Amino acid sequence: MELLLPRRCAGCGAPGEVLCARCRTELAAPPHRVSPRVEPGVPVWALGPYSETRRSVILAMKERGDRTVRRWVGAVLAAAVATLTARGEVGEHPVLVPAPTAARSARLRGGDPVADACRATGLPTAAVLVHARGVRDSVGLSPAARRANLAGRVRLRGPVPAGELVLVDDVVTTGATLAAACAKLTVAGAHVRGALAFAAA
Ligand SMILES: [Zn+2]
Numbered sequence: 592m593e594l595l596l597p598r599r600c601a602g603c604g605a606p607g608e609v610l611c612a613r614c615r616t617e618l619a620a621p622p623h624r625v626s627p628r629v630e631p632g633v634p635v636w637a638l639g640p641y642s643e644t645r646r647s648v649i650l651a652m653k654e655r656g657d658r659t660v661r662r663w664v665g666a667v668l669a670a671a672v673a674t675l676t677a678r679g680e681v682g683e684h685p686v687l688v689p690a691p692t693a694a695r696s697a698r699l700r701g702g703d704p705v706a707d708a709c710r711a712t713g714l715p716t717a718a719v720l721v722h723a724r725g726v727r728d729s730v731g732l733s734p735a736a737r738r739a740n741l742a743g744r745v746r747l748r749g750p751v752p753a754g755e756l757v758l759v760d761d762v763v764t765t766g767a768t769l770a771a772a773c774a775k776l777t778v779a780g781a782h783v784r785g786a787l788a789f790a791a792a
Contacts, residue, residue, distance in 0.1 A: 601651035601660045602644040609659050614644050622671045625791045627766025631758075631773040633783050634680065637791035638671055641762055645790040649761045652704040661704055664789060665711020668759065671787060672714060675757075681784050686752045687712065688776065688783075690760035690768055691720035691745040709759050717752040720745050720772050742774035751781040763788035 599606055602614030610618070622636035639645060651660045668687075675681035689706040709716040723746040732740055744767075758772050769786045776783050 598659075601648045601657075601663075603647065609663055610648070614648075617642070617644050618648070618667060619670075621674050622787060625763065625788075627763055627769070627791075629766040629770045631766055631770035631783075631786055632777075633758075633773055634785040635763060635766065635769060635788065636671070636675065636680075636785060637763060637788045638667065639790055641790040641792040645762075649789065652708065652761065653700050655701040657704075658707070661707040662711045664708040665713075667789070668708060668787065669712035669714065672712065672757065675785070675787070681757060682755045685714065685755045685757045685784060687714050687716045687759050688720060688752070688756050688772070689716065689718050690758060690772055691722045705759060705761050708761075715752070717749070717756075719747055719749040719751065720775065721748050722746070739774075742771060742778050744768075744771040745775045747775060747779060751776060751779045754782070755784045756781055757784055758786035760786065760788045762790045762792055764792040 598609055600608060600611040600614055602610055605611045620639045622638055625635050625637045627635055648660060651657055652664055672681060672685065676683060687709040689703060689709050692703040703718065706718040723744055756776060758769055760769060763769060773783050
């Protein structure tokens with residue numbers, strides 16, 4: 592299809608490249624710490640605000656089979672991890688764990704876009720988290736019960752990877768998903784060093 596249709600910038604829609612020079616400049620920001628409302632208990636880094644450009648790139652990533660944008664986001668994530676390693680905030684050779692996805696929506700999109708972007712970084716990637724069904728609301732629970740409830744929101748579908756893990760998501764909003772993922776992995780004995788999001792809402 593790319594041969595037949597002219598490409599448009601995934602960030603702003605301008606005809607031409609996958610991402611125009613202006614959008615590349617806007618998106619080339621180093622990771623910074625953010626504080627979501629639900630703290631996952633590990634540092635959370637984001638690459639920028641959930642701007643119109645980032646929102647468009649995330650939507651383009653989710654379009655069925657848009658490997659080009661996913662590869663590009665992979666390169667951005669790889670640069671972000673390299674920056675975190677250089678700063679000493681993440682160790683050498685971390686394993687990336689994509690945030691849990693709903694299996695059905697991933698199938699509709701031709702594979703989980705976040706997992707695809709993680710694989711495109713060239714770093715080891717372990718897509719071991721999926722959403723669990725039938726989870727109750729955390730409101731009114733004690734911190735311990737809340738943590739257990741959060742961990743119940745996600746399911747492990749494979750062995751917990753060894754080494755240092757970095758959770759990856761496209762956008763962090765309340766932080767509840769990352770907190771759930773982190774709780775699940777930690778309970779299973781994993782070492783989660785932090786979480787990295789392409790955008791923070
Ligand atoms: Zn653009």
